[in-house]
Amino acid sequence: MVRKAVIAGNWKMHMTCAETRAFAAAFRPLIAGMPADREVVIAPPFTSIPTLCRHLEGAGVAIAGQNVHWEDQGAYTGMISAPMLLEHGVTHAILGHSEPRKYYSETDEQINLRARTAQRHGLLPILCVGESLDQREASETERVIHRQIEQGLEDVDPTHLIVAYEPIWAIGTGKTCPAEEANRICGLIRGWVGNADVTVQYGGSVNPATIDDLMAQSEIDGVLVGGASLQAESFARIVNYQVPARV
Numbered sequence: 001m002v003r004k005a006v007i008a009g010n011w012k013m014h015m016t017c018a019e020t021r022a023f024a025a026a027f028r029p030l031i032a033g034m035p036a037d038r039e040v041v042i043a044p045p046f047t048s049i050p051t052l053c054r055h056l057e058g059a060g061v062a063i064a065g066q067n068v069h070w071e072d073q074g075a076y077t078g079m080i081s082a083p084m085l086l087e088h089g090v091t092h093a094i095l096g097h098s099e100p101r102k103y104y105s106e107t108d109e110q111i112n113l114r115a116r117t118a119q120r121h122g123l124l125p126i127l128c129v130g131e132s133l134d135q136r137e138a139s140e141t142e143r144v145i146h147r148q149i150e151q152g153l154e155d156v157d158p159t160h161l162i163v164a165y166e167p168i169w170a171i172g173t174g175k176t177c178p179a180e181e182a183n184r185i186c187g188l189i190r191g192w193v194g195n196a197d198v199t200v201q202y203g204g205s206v207n208p209a210t211i212d213d214l215m216a217q218s219e220i221d222g223v224l225v226g227g228a229s230l231q232a233e234s235f236a237r238i239v240n241y242q243v244p245a246r247v
């Protein structure tokens, strides 16, 4: 089976509604001729979700939440629930990103609850995993990612899922992981998930200069893009990546 490529942009804490409108106006024509073998997802800040949905309606772009809480409602100041996202047409949710893991001490246990809740509501989880530079230098990469997969995906359906390999040392640093190494880790992740058809993305300083090489790798089914997804031209170039036809 040929896995469909999924190109996702994570806007993090960027883009006001006015900036979102300008992005959508510039981006829409640039992806009008996008090949049918790929899907595009954008995760804007929660406040920009309705604006992005409205201005990209019919453009073939799915919208993701940048996180989702495990409860449907309650006293959780600052959080967002699956029903709140679904009401706006959101279809995906990024979970386990290294930033909330680091800044808000998110644990694999919490990430697992989020993944189960997302699936229960029909949101497709994009589970992020990846090692720090210290862990890589200590040869702990495989052990760390294996644990994140095992704990994050306990009782999660491996057939309704995207996993993003995001080495922390490659995020926002301009140091894209060499394509062959990213390919090797994505292959290991596929094995640990236990579903040969699972979509595995690479993320970390993906840009227009590195995308074609990454997408030419056999185990990399897509990318999760931060900084380069904030400009319509650079994200459109990534969406319109060019590789020999996959067989």
Ligand code: 13P
Binding pocket: 010, 097, 166, 170, 171, 172, 173, 174, 203, 204, 205, 206, 224, 225, 226, 227, 228
């Ligand atoms: P950059 O593409 O800016 O390195 O960010 C990657 C990322 O964290 C996407 O989730």
